[in-house]
Amino acid sequence: MSSKKSRWETxxxxxxxEAVRRKAEKEAKKALKLEKEKARKAxxxxxxxxxxxxxxxxxxxxxxxxxxxxSKRRKVSAEPEGVNTPQKPxxxxxxxxxxxxxxxxxxxxxxxxxxxxxxxxxxxxxxSYGIVSRARHIATGExxxxxxxxxxxxxxxxxxxxxxxxxxxxxARHANVVNLREVVVGEQLNQVYIVMxxxxxxxxxxxxxxxxxxxxxxxxxxxxxxxxxxxxxxTNWIMHRDLKTSNLLMNNRGQIKVADxxxxxxxxxxxxxxxxLVVTLWYRSPELLLGATKYGTAIDMWSIGCIFAExxxxxxxxxxxxxxxxxxxxxxxxxxxxDEEWPGWRRLPNSKSLRFPRTKQTTGHLLxxxxxLLTTNGVTLLSSxxxxxxxxxITAEEALKHPYFRDDPKPKSEAMFPTFPSKAGQExxxxxxxxxxxxxxxxxxLFGEVGLAGRSGLFAGLDExxxxxxxxxxxx
Amino acid sequence: MVTIFTAPLATPAQLxxxxxxxxxxxxxxxxxxxxxxxxxxxxxxxxxxxxxPTISTAIILLQRYxxxxxxxxxxxxxxxxxxLYLSSKLTExxxxxxxxxxxxxxxxxxxxxxxxxxxxxxxxxxKKGNKHLYYVSEGDYTAxxxxxxxxxxxxxxxxxxxxTVNLPYTLAFNYLQSLGVLTHSSPSSSDEQGGLSNPLQNExxxxxxxxxxxDLLSSPSQVYLTHHPHELAVAAIYLSARDHSVxxxxxxxxxxxxxxxxxxxxxxxxxxxxxxxxxxxxxxIVEEGVFEEVDGGEVVAIGADSVEREAERLREL
Numbered sequence: 001m002s003s004k005k006s007r008w009e010t011x012x013x014x015x016x017x018e019a020v021r022r023k024a025e026k027e028a029k030k031a032l033k034l035e036k037e038k039a040r041k042a043x044x045x046x047x048x049x050x051x052x053x054x055x056x057x058x059x060x061x062x063x064x065x066x067x068x069x070x071s072k073r074r075k076v077s078a079e080p081e082g083v084n085t086p087q088k089p090x091x092x093x094x095x096x097x098x099x100x101x102x103x104x105x106x107x108x109x110x111x112x113x114x115x116x117x118x119x120x121x122x123x124x125x126x127x128s129y130g131i132v133s134r135a136r137h138i139a140t141g142e143x144x145x146x147x148x149x150x151x152x153x154x155x156x157x158x159x160x161x162x163x164x165x166x167x168x169x170x171x172a173r174h175a176n177v178v179n180l181r182e183v184v185v186g187e188q189l190n191q192v193y194i195v196m197x198x199x200x201x202x203x204x205x206x207x208x209x210x211x212x213x214x215x216x217x218x219x220x221x222x223x224x225x226x227x228x229x230x231x232x233x234x235t236n237w238i239m240h241r242d243l244k245t246s247n248l249l250m251n252n253r254g255q256i257k258v259a260d261x262x263x264x265x266x267x268x269x270x271x272x273x274x275x276x277l278v279v280t281l282w283y284r285s286p287e288l289l290l291g292a293t294k295y296g297t298a299i300d301m302w303s304i305g306c307i308f309a310e311x312x313x314x315x316x317x318x319x320x321x322x323x324x325x326x327x328x329x330x331x332x333x334x335x336x337x338x339d340e341e342w343p344g345w346r347r348l349p350n351s352k353s354l355r356f357p358r359t360k361q362t363t364g365h366l367l368x369x370x371x372x373l374l375t376t377n378g379v380t381l382l383s384s385x386x387x388x389x390x391x392x393x394i395t396a397e398e399a400l401k402h403p404y405f406r407d408d409p410k411p412k413s414e415a416m417f418p419t420f421p422s423k424a425g426q427e428x429x430x431x432x433x434x435x436x437x438x439x440x441x442x443x444x445x446l447f448g449e450v451g452l453a454g455r456s457g458l459f460a461g462l463d464e465x466x467x468x469x470x471x472x473x474x475x476x
Numbered sequence: 477m478v479t480i481f482t483a484p485l486a487t488p489a490q491l492x493x494x495x496x497x498x499x500x501x502x503x504x505x506x507x508x509x510x511x512x513x514x515x516x517x518x519x520x521x522x523x524x525x526x527x528x529p530t531i532s533t534a535i536i537l538l539q540r541y542x543x544x545x546x547x548x549x550x551x552x553x554x555x556x557x558x559x560l561y562l563s564s565k566l567t568e569x570x571x572x573x574x575x576x577x578x579x580x581x582x583x584x585x586x587x588x589x590x591x592x593x594x595x596x597x598x599x600x601x602x603k604k605g606n607k608h609l610y611y612v613s614e615g616d617y618t619a620x621x622x623x624x625x626x627x628x629x630x631x632x633x634x635x636x637x638x639x640t641v642n643l644p645y646t647l648a649f650n651y652l653q654s655l656g657v658l659t660h661s662s663p664s665s666s667d668e669q670g671g672l673s674n675p676l677q678n679e680x681x682x683x684x685x686x687x688x689x690x691d692l693l694s695s696p697s698q699v700y701l702t703h704h705p706h707e708l709a710v711a712a713i714y715l716s717a718r719d720h721s722v723x724x725x726x727x728x729x730x731x732x733x734x735x736x737x738x739x740x741x742x743x744x745x746x747x748x749x750x751x752x753x754x755x756x757x758x759x760x761i762v763e764e765g766v767f768e769e770v771d772g773g774e775v776v777a778i779g780a781d782s783v784e785r786e787a788e789r790l791r792e793l
Contacts, residue, residue: 106485157625183637
């Protein structure tokens, strides 16, 4: 075969096959590494099979996987002819000859659909990043969330942050990450909408309006889901950089979904200098507050620690009014780090201008007294999530294996979660206009006792609601 | 989770119907223009000191885009600019529109490396002067920038905003490592396994593999649109190992689920070179002008009008 040939078409497939066969004959002598590769292959197959199962789950929407196999040639002859294989036992030979190779489906390259495929229902919320509204897919009748990106003031084309948002959302496919269906466009070039599954609640609104916090068993389930989603993001080199309760959506089937990847981005190892202006203040880690430009996935873990505490307390853990106030609130609870606890923190840009008193009272954390009802393992998990030194902070993978999740009470099954009326879906439970059967013997008094008198928000209409059926609001 | 399979691939239907050809651009001309786009993007990327993954991503985005959009509605030059601009953002090396516009202006100016030597370095219309050949005026810049940004939006729409590009370079390196041909530590044992004892050879093996992969970008068969990165990586390793007479275990490619047929096909494509044209001559590029064959190469004009004229001429033949 000559590389001087200018027209690649003139070389036929036969030439190639010939060359490959000749090569194979040469290589047949050495098969020393086969054992090792065999194990590798098994692992690869397993991973790929998992991937395929995963793909099947997302067969629709933007990354629609085509049913037909990718355009690959079929394997015609399984065995190279005349290969001399003296070292190989017959069984291995047969095994290798029938080696089942995997085909990998790939999504198609296809243009955006039009936003006219969707019928608007109601607006959910509006932020600096864009407007989220509820819409119905006209063809299928499915209700989705439509996020219109704000592109009007853009001078540099499609913003890099929105590119990252779409890229990372596509890559971070997980049961607990909100599912990106597709990106649709309007007639104008600056009309771009991200179509996601509609999820009934966000944890922030839910926590504000719930009569009492989640149970320990429920918190464990929610934390496991959050950690598992975060672990998937981190292993795919994605940092979320804005984890907080209002970005965690929750459906009525006991699942939370991480949403709003507006600040997410890929990271590398070793990490490059990145912007410090990330993460909502109350969930921002001390190294960011101290001005570190090189940071990693530990900033997400800090946010998860704050969320964990918030699930227990029903209100955000550190509600600072400014960066300095935030830092002092953190050090108040977690203690001012010593140089042994966090080597080098004094060298971070902002710490030079700050003075923190270091006395007996200010060292060591006060989590035990702040969370008197949390188990010992719960406190260790929280303190390792809220470790001021990012290098000592627990990773998502480690946290998933934490003994806290094996303690009693065990994590509650998703199916057993209570349901709530959805504010975003403008729901209020129906009340039938007919005389009702006697309602739950003693329950009304019980409601009074637990202090639901001053309820507002989601639960304001509780008295007019239909009671009974498959669910009831949790009172203990 | 395996993420290398998330990049979209072309369907057989897309490959068999080229939108450019349906709108009257003959196949050889389309291939020629795509090659020129690869050359321009590669050259611009090198001048701007962008890493190869950014350049490769830009080329793949451009190839995907022309799978859905004809050359007649989206001229080559603005698409090349926009795909490099987009890929610089996607790969976290964002560039200013101004820089990209200037670099392409230089590449196509008489001072640039693609200017045909037999053409004069100044325009015949003496009145206008020659300044406009070398620099971008403020008015031109504003127009070019808005064209660049709208083309970027069009590319994103045509690709359904799925800009995932998985390049085979890292995979190829990992595969070479797991084949045990890059181990420096124990030369005696690696010799046994067909590895190399000379670290310099190791470097050559990796760089030849990467060179095959980069050359493949401008192959007319567009295999980056039809094959998964692991298949490309395996084929590049195969050729590079052969070039440096490195022995690999028998049927090692099956470890990475590559069929012998696929490997054979890719090897043919890689060996086939990058250009279907007149010999291995140089390609000169001008913005507006005539397509012609000259001594030692040929001239390709990428302006919309020139492309239209050439398409007409080829149709009449």
